[in-house]
Structures are given as C-alpha cells and as structure tokens.
Amino acid sequence: MSGRREKISVITLGCSKNTVDSEVLLRQLEEAGLKTSHNPGNVEGGTVIINTCGFIQDAQEESVDMILRFAEARKSKKIDKLIVMGCLSQRFQNELEKEIPEVDHYFGVHHLKEIIQAAGGRFHAGLLTQRSLTTPSHYAYLKISEGCSRHCAFCSIPAIRGPHVSRPVEDVLREARWLTDRGVKEIMLIAQDLTWYGRDIYGEQKLPGLLAELSDIPGLKWIRLHYAYPSSFPWEIISLMKEKENICHYLDIPFQHVSDHVLQKMRRGHDGQMIRDMTERLRKEIPDVALRTTLLVGHPGETEKDFQQLLDFVRETRFDRLGVFPYSHEEGTYAWHHYKDEIPEKEKHERVSELMAVQEEIARQKNQEKTGKTFTVLIDRKEGDFWVGRTEYDSPEVDQEVLIRWKAGDKIKPGQFYPVKITRVRDFDLFGETV
Numbered sequence: 001m002s003g004r005r006e007k008i009s010v011i012t013l014g015c016s017k018n019t020v021d022s023e024v025l026l027r028q029l030e031e032a033g034l035k036t037s038h039n040p041g042n043v044e045g046g047t048v049i050i051n052t053c054g055f056i057q058d059a060q061e062e063s064v065d066m067i068l069r070f071a072e073a074r075k076s077k078k079i080d081k082l083i084v085m086g087c088l089s090q091r092f093q094n095e096l097e098k099e100i101p102e103v104d105h106y107f108g109v110h111h112l113k114e115i116i117q118a119a120g121g122r123f124h125a126g127l128l129t130q131r132s133l134t135t136p137s138h139y140a141y142l143k144i145s146e147g148c149s150r151h152c153a154f155c156s157i158p159a160i161r162g163p164h165v166s167r168p169v170e171d172v173l174r175e176a177r178w179l180t181d182r183g184v185k186e187i188m189l190i191a192q193d194l195t196w197y198g199r200d201i202y203g204e205q206k207l208p209g210l211l212a213e214l215s216d217i218p219g220l221k222w223i224r225l226h227y228a229y230p231s232s233f234p235w236e237i238i239s240l241m242k243e244k245e246n247i248c249h250y251l252d253i254p255f256q257h258v259s260d261h262v263l264q265k266m267r268r269g270h271d272g273q274m275i276r277d278m279t280e281r282l283r284k285e286i287p288d289v290a291l292r293t294t295l296l297v298g299h300p301g302e303t304e305k306d307f308q309q310l311l312d313f314v315r316e317t318r319f320d321r322l323g324v325f326p327y328s329h330e331e332g333t334y335a336w337h338h339y340k341d342e343i344p345e346k347e348k349h350e351r352v353s354e355l356m357a358v359q360e361e362i363a364r365q366k367n368q369e370k371t372g373k374t375f376t377v378l379i380d381r382k383e384g385d386f387w388v389g390r391t392e393y394d395s396p397e398v399d400q401e402v403l404i405r406w407k408a409g410d411k412i413k414p415g416q417f418y419p420v421k422i423t424r425v426r427d428f429d430l431f432g433e434t435v
Helices: 016-031 057-075 087-099 112-118 157-161 169-181 207-215 236-243 260-266 272-285 304-317 334-338 345-368
Strands: 007-012 035-038 047-052 081-086 139-143 186-190 222-225 247-252 290-297 321-326 374-383 386-390 401-405 417-425 429-434
Touching: 007 016, 016 035, 016 047, 016 112, 016 139, 016 186, 047 057, 047 087, 057 081, 057 087, 081 087, 081 112, 087 157, 139 169, 169 207, 186 207, 207 222, 207 236, 236 247, 236 272, 260 304, 272 290, 272 304, 290 304, 290 345, 304 345, 321 345, 345 417, 374 401, 401 417
Parallel strands: 007 035, 007 047, 047 081, 139 186, 186 222, 222 247, 247 290, 290 321, 401 429
Antiparallel strands: 374 386, 374 417, 386 401, 417 429
C-alpha cells in the first residue's frame, strides 16, 4: 500500500449555519484519516463536496453554477468524485439528479452519516460537539438549534430544515468549552430562531439560562447573539447583558418590515407598534446596544405607502447595522401558493437601493460620532498595510471593521484585544490607532 491519504475538498456556500455544518463534517473526515481542505483556490483530483445554499434565487443560482463547474471537472476526470449536500439538494434533489447527472451523490441537510460514508469515512457520534474550524482560530459560530417552527409567508427554511429542534444545553456547553480550550475567544450564537430555543425539549425558553452558563466559561471574552425572532423575545437576556461583561451589547433581530399591512401578509405574528416599542425599550435598557436587522422589500401586497412607512421607520430608528433584500418568490412557501409575485424586479431593487442610501447616511453619522473615542478592538487579521479588527458592536463578515495602519515593530497579533482610538471614519469603516 502507498499510504497516500484520500483528498477531500469541501466548498461551503451560504450562511454561517452552513459553515458550522461543513466544520462538523470536516472534523469527522479528518478523524477518518482523510486529507481535507476548505474552499481551496485550486482543486485537482480527489473528492469535492459542495455544501449548497437554496434559500433564495440568487443563492440557488450561485450553488448551481458551482455544481456545474465541478460537474465538468468530474466529467473530464479532473476530480474523482463529486458530492452535493445542503439546502439546495434538500429542496431540489430530483430536479438536480436529472439536470446534472455527473454528480455522484446528492444529500439533503440531515444526512451527515451518509455523506461521511460516501466520502470514504466512518461516522463518530462522539465527535458531534467537535469541529474543524474554518474561521480564524479566535472566533467561532455556535449553532444551538436547527430548523424553524414559524410560518412566515415568504420563508422556505421550515420546508428545507424542518421544524425547530433545540440542541440540549449540555451539548452546547460542551462544544463551547471545547472551542475555548482551543483558543476561541468570541462565540456567535446562531440559529434560524434563537428566541424559540428550548421550548421544544424543555417546555420553556432556555436562551437566558444558556447565556448565563456560557458567560461563566473561562477564556470566553465575547458572546454575540444572531437571529432572535421579535415575537416572545426573552427579555431576561437584557439583564444578563448589563450584568455580564462578556455578553456583547449587540442584537441581531430580523424585523423584515414595519407596515401592519405587510406584516400581516408576511404572517409575522406581530404588528408594527410592537416593533417600535421593542426598539425603543432596547435602546432605553442598553443605550449603547448595536441593533442589526434585515428588511424585506417587494413582498406581495407591499404598496408605495407601505414602503414609505418602512423608510420613515429606518430614518427614525437609526439602526446600527442593516441588511435589505428584495422579495424572492420561493417554491413551497405560503406566498408561493397564495400570492402573486406582482411587484416588478426593477422596482424591488430600486426600493433596496433607496433604503440602503438612507442607511448609508445613518452609518456615516454614527461613525462620525465615534471619532476621538477609544474602543476595545479584537484583531482578526493583517491585510495589506492594515491590521483589521472589530469592536464588540460588529460581527465578523457582515459588519464594519476597524483598520489600524501597520508599523514596523508592531506587537499587534491577531486574536488579541487592544484599546484603539478612532481617528477618522468612512461610511462603513473606522480607522484608528492603538493607545
């Protein structure tokens, strides 16, 4: 025998939840003695596994393009095997098998064991709270549940990922300790719906209790919350944010809209006044809280009046971070079956641009207010002539960064915290110097 290890290249598309799925898979494959790489720049030979996104049309097209690229490589024998997994193949496996038969195996989102076996490995249940990190070694995403039990009209997640299933508190804590033991200092709690966490297995919301226990883990400096649904928000976590220094004053709450008419069409389960009251209370309880939200424009039934309400709401609320998406008419959703996708694509994208122009001005003003102030900054990397880091008010990959010009003799290191004085700003970036 030559002793040559089989090469496995994993390519991840989509959100941070997909990133975690790939990291769990990589850990299992490495345990099997396989030689792995993640998102390699060049792939020759071996097995390629593509972890796809199927949430909205743009993401689906990106995933299909990637599959076609490697299907051609498989056809010309540049790679030995091609496996497709994740959300796209969960939604459209039958169609994909017919259209792109060069793929050796298609798997959905709940077939980890089968994927490992198809790649030449063996599944180890005892490794499910361990991962091979693809992020910088000082931060990691921590998925605390899977799926969603909400019934928003526009959303395909329940059809793809199934109903909400919480991970036991003990498993989450075990994984968090495993991560911090290996140098992770910042954890982003992620789920399709953090708010629902615990209700399915404990009969009550467990996010506050989980957060309290996580905050006591030695070495864990920052804990960040992503994707908390507005309805039935667990307000106990606000008290914890005030009490615990390592819980970031940062909340990601996808409001989607503020018009009562649109929220009803979206089947969100609350009205615009509840959203306004919530943002006001959050800012009152924690004045420096960074509020991130996502908004959806062009939903069936959205009128110009509804959109103007949304614009006014963004101007009044002055979100710290904001993402805007045009409505995508997704097969299998409530909207697909009950509404007509009547707003032209051009108009949807014009509304996105108009909202983002408002947000850009808000971001510029908020950044100007930071000039001359000093913040604790976690350094992520060196890029060109700058050290690049973030404050507690910014999450990796989606929020703004702090740039510190590199100087000979610098003792700055990625993964370390430094006090940084902000010296100048751009719309979505800060520049500073260590003090």
